[in-house]
Amino acid sequence: MTVKDLSHHLSNESKGRQPSALKTAFKYFGQENMVFLGGGLPLSDYFPWDKITAHSPAPPFSNGIGAKPTNEKDTTVTEVGKVKELDYDVPLGRSLQYGHTEGQVELTDFLKTHTEIIHKIPNKEWDLVLSVGNTQSWEATLRTFCNPDDTVVVEEYSFSSAIETVRALGISMAPVEMDDEGIIPEKLDQLFNEWDSPKPKPKLLYTISTGQNPTGSSLSNERREAIYKIASKHDFIIVEDEPYYFLQMADYEKGASEPPAVTHEQFLAGLVKSFSSLDVEGRVVRLDSFSKVLAPGTRLGWIVAQKKLLERFIRLHEVSIQTPSGFSQTLVAGLLGRWGQDGYLDWLIGLRKEYTIKRNFTMNSLLKHMPKDVVAFEPPMAGMFFIVKIDASKHPKFATEFGKDPIKVETAIYEKSLEQGCLLIPGSWFKSPNFKEHGSTEIFFRGTYAAVALEKLDLGLSRFGKAIELEFGL
Amino acid sequence: MTVKDLSHHLSNESKGRQPSALKTAFKYFGQENMVFLGGGLPLSDYFPWDKITAHSPAPPFSNGIGAKPTNEKDTTVTEVGKVKELDYDVPLGRSLQYGHTEGQVELTDFLKTHTEIIHKIPNKEWDLVLSVGNTQSWEATLRTFCNPDDTVVVEEYSFSSAIETVRALGISMAPVEMDDEGIIPEKLDQLFNEWDSPKPKPKLLYTISTGQNPTGSSLSNERREAIYKIASKHDFIIVEDEPYYFLQMADYEKGASEPPAVTHEQFLAGLVKSFSSLDVEGRVVRLDSFSKVLAPGTRLGWIVAQKKLLERFIRLHEVSIQTPSGFSQTLVAGLLGRWGQDGYLDWLIGLRKEYTIKRNFTMNSLLKHMPKDVVAFEPPMAGMFFIVKIDASKHPKFATEFGKDPIKVETAIYEKSLEQGCLLIPGSWFKSPNFKEHGSTEIFFRGTYAAVALEKLDLGLSRFGKAIELEFGL
Incomplete structure (x- = not known):
């Protein structure tokens, strides 16, 4: 259970950083019977905010974290002034x-x-x-x-x-x-x-x-x-x-x-x-x-x-x-x-509840709209994103016009989906530098369910499914 | 009046920066009839601040910028919610x-x-x-x-x-x-x-x-x-x-x-x-x-x-x-x-008024407390800082014990002033790397009038003056 000394991993920039010489003087700040004329601090009397009040939802958030408050008990009021009170x-x-x-x-x-x-x-x-x-x-x-x-x-x-x-x-x-x-x-x-x-x-x-x-x-x-x-x-x-x-x-x-x-x-x-x-x-x-x-x-x-x-x-x-x-x-x-x-x-x-509802809705919507033969997807366990995986080799023009290049299929689907009125991000855009191709014909698109109303999400995914069907001639 | 192209001055790091590929997709964001599932934004419904209210002083600040408000007219109330109103x-x-x-x-x-x-x-x-x-x-x-x-x-x-x-x-x-x-x-x-x-x-x-x-x-x-x-x-x-x-x-x-x-x-x-x-x-x-x-x-x-x-x-x-x-x-x-x-x-x-009052007070206090023969000072025209300049060569031990080194006089004054209960920062602490000595015997101390009450400032400067007198045997 001993913590390792990892200082050999520090960068040159970081190794060279030194604390300010002025710090040695600051130990006298606030010391009794010392008039400290060392620091360049503005007087807090001149900060033009005397008090701030913020209204927020209150635990246990019974009506959901996004619910408008219906009474005083639903609201947490934060009120803070210049001087410490709580x-x-x-x-x-x-x-x-x-x-x-x-x-x-x-x-x-x-x-x-x-x-x-x-x-x-x-x-x-x-x-x-x-x-x-x-x-x-x-x-x-x-x-x-x-x-x-x-x-x-x-x-x-x-x-x-x-x-x-x-x-x-x-x-x-x-x-x-x-x-x-x-x-x-x-x-x-x-x-x-x-x-x-x-x-x-x-x-x-x-x-x-x-x-x-x-x-x-x-x-x-x-x-x-x-x-x-x-x-x-x-x-x-x-x-x-x-x-x-x-x-x-x-x-x-x-x-x-x-x-x-x-x-x-x-x-x-x-x-x-x-x-x-x-x-x-x-x-x-x-x-x-x-x-x-x-x-x-x-x-x-x-x-x-x-x-x-x-x-x-x-x-x-x-x-x-x-x-x-x-x-x-x-x-x-x-x-x-x-x-x-x-x-x-x-x-x-x-928060977990809201995201679970959105994720579940997305999965149900994908089950409804995606052509099963060429598409696969897994329910994400966390986060804002889901991916739609597509087997590019099933595209009718894969071996011919596209020269067996999955990225060409990805581009074709992206363009088709824009025509249909839905945008998901092509997976290849997220490839790290020096990405090593492993010969897979699978491509994917990243979507999010975070900030979209559920009906709109369903509409979008139906359009995306349509785009794939049109491309693959299904 | 033509602006020069100064891009030859950019660092390698800066020259190499590229905008994100995702940006090309973001032009579709908010476009009519496009379901945008491209971005990872949280829903603003879940931001737990519905409204913020801040109380501030109001122009023209007739009683000074640090005055407590005495009536409603002295207060500017900023109230902002999730949706734009003003x-x-x-x-x-x-x-x-x-x-x-x-x-x-x-x-x-x-x-x-x-x-x-x-x-x-x-x-x-x-x-x-x-x-x-x-x-x-x-x-x-x-x-x-x-x-x-x-x-x-x-x-x-x-x-x-x-x-x-x-x-x-x-x-x-x-x-x-x-x-x-x-x-x-x-x-x-x-x-x-x-x-x-x-x-x-x-x-x-x-x-x-x-x-x-x-x-x-x-x-x-x-x-x-x-x-x-x-x-x-x-x-x-x-x-x-x-x-x-x-x-x-x-x-x-x-x-x-x-x-x-x-x-x-x-x-x-x-x-x-x-x-x-x-x-x-x-x-x-x-x-x-x-x-x-x-x-x-x-x-x-x-x-x-x-x-x-x-x-x-x-x-x-x-x-x-x-x-x-x-x-x-x-x-x-x-x-x-x-x-x-x-x-x-x-x-x-x-703000100018407050700082002028403090600067003026400081100058008057320096005139009162500083031993004239060895000390000089100018009224600063701006900022939070004043300096007290001292001719180190007038120190009785300058040529002997201090070996004509002005920094030794600076250190002696710093220590003496701490004993007296006042701290100003020695000027040599602010020397830039590769500082070229120009043979001057003048040293200085930096003080501030920004965040100190006037009586305390006067007390501090009287102590600092005393420290110099003691050091120089005046």
Whole structure:
């Protein structure tokens, strides 16, 4: 259970970061009988916000998390002024001031307790630091660990924006093969065993392990354990980018609409184990976010890792983002403080219900509209995305006009579906650089059920099914 | 008046950034009769904030910007829900959603008009993009223009955190000599004319041109014009980091306390010309911020530059910060929209008044407490900082115990002042890397009048004066 020293994985940029010399003076700040004329802080009297009040839905969200409140009991009112009044509030006089790069203590305390409840991280040297969302957390992770000469292992299909972040920094990518359940552990081990590039072995594995983007796949507990062992064997760091972790859904049963109700205990017991929950050695960097759980515009995420590595993130944040918006911190801490850990679980269970309904509806709609002979699909267990897999070789022109190129079939279907009035994203757009073709004739399209009304979703999928039928002459 | 193509100054990282392939699909988003299943947006129904109300002081701030409201007329109430109700409001349904990397249009429109009013930028190809404050804007600027092999010109005394940002990226620094009015233009020209490093000539000049940190100096209009010409001659970019621009104060007169009242026209006419206001060629990158004007915790700044360069910042923001907090954008846009451009000028004039009072008090206090024979000081025209200059050679032990080393005198005074119960920051702590000693025996200490109550400031300066007297045996 000893945390490993992983400082040999730090980038040159990160190794070179030093705390400001001014810090040595700041120890005198607030000291009795010391007039401190050292810092350039504006006076909080001049912050032009005296009080903020926010209206939010209240636990247990009996009518659903999206329901309009019908009475006072349905509403949580967060009211915060410049001065501290409640234990869990971050007063505006502090959140709107400089300081506290790690995040305001009221919010980080809530998140630490939450992390304990959910992940029960086995090493005791973990901590967390706030970020402005997982996009920035991932960029900060790359800057902290990778030199331009380094390589990152990525899922062979991955989130284009995350890939673009790596590419622009001149960092190489080595894709690892996936199946319906995500990364295949044996292929990952093989990648490291057979490493024959002149570049050093990859330092990081980047994985969207739950509700993967774009495939919708989720790694099973068994695979996560296997992957952790491989990380330990080959000494790399696992970066789990987990914005969809709490969009885990109930099992799908054909024709089902709503999921059965669950208690807090059942909900917690049903969650897949995160890599953090397996992290005895301190080699997991977990990127967590409120973007899919509360709202993207909070621009509020947090990075969980062993303390010694986190200290390097803090040094980077001091000279880049500093800390997330004080309004975001005050409003989120105020809301979570009033809801409490139990109320927040109620919210997450409510979210699970909404996503399960949408996922179930999507599966039922796909069963109705997709031509069975050429199309396959699995119910995603988490996240916002589903994929429609198509056997390109069944296209009548596959061997002739398309020269056995599945991508040509993909393009033809994409164009046909646009004509029909429905857009799903072609799977090949998510191929990681250095993608290794494995000779499959299967192509796929990524769809989402997250932000679409159910009738419209059904209309779209009927059009998509029609497009495939027209293309394949069914 | 033609804007120059400065793309040869872009860093490798920045040159390589590409927009996401997914963007080509997003043109179909919102198109009539298209069911768009392409994006992973959460439904705004599930954002747990239905309405936010903020209470702020109201223009014209007759009782001062820090006054508690005494009646309804003194209060501006910003109330924003999920759906748009007022022209200048950013509804929560949009500000808390993904998208709009450049910033919400209501806020950027306000800032563009404000920029027109203040800077009247002579080239017409400028635009602006939001950032999470100047610390991040400066980091983004470095990432956009500099490779590790590059050099940046910095003021010989500069803000330690800005310097640390440069250093950790492996970028070199060439300091330019300053006097009481900041950068000496001739020295800057000389630096480029006599450049003999094997490294390429510097691409950027980094200057805190108004209320400089740490020296409190401000460049005169004449110097700015001269520096702009030098930039044009040697083809470099001027980065003006201007958090203190609106902390410009009225002229100091001995014994004065409050500044005379000014009209909007007088206020605008009295402001020093920014580099942006001289920018016919599009070679200025202006870093602007609400941190000192509204509150640091807004984490809201903006970058003004020619469009072609700004596009590179947007590509970087897409894969890092994305965009500032939606709460910050909604609350700041809501406040500024209600105040209007005129109300905002009232606020800035109110801020000027407060800072002038503090600066005047400080000067009067320094006159009272500083031993005249060894100490000198000038009233700063802008910003939060003043400096106390001391002639180290007048220390009785200068030639003997201190071996003619001014820094030893600085250390002795620092320690003595801590004993007396007052802390100002030693000037040598702000020396840029590669600082060239010019044989002066003058040392200085940086103090601030920003966040300290007046009586305490007076007490602190009396202690500091005492410390100098004790050291110098006066």
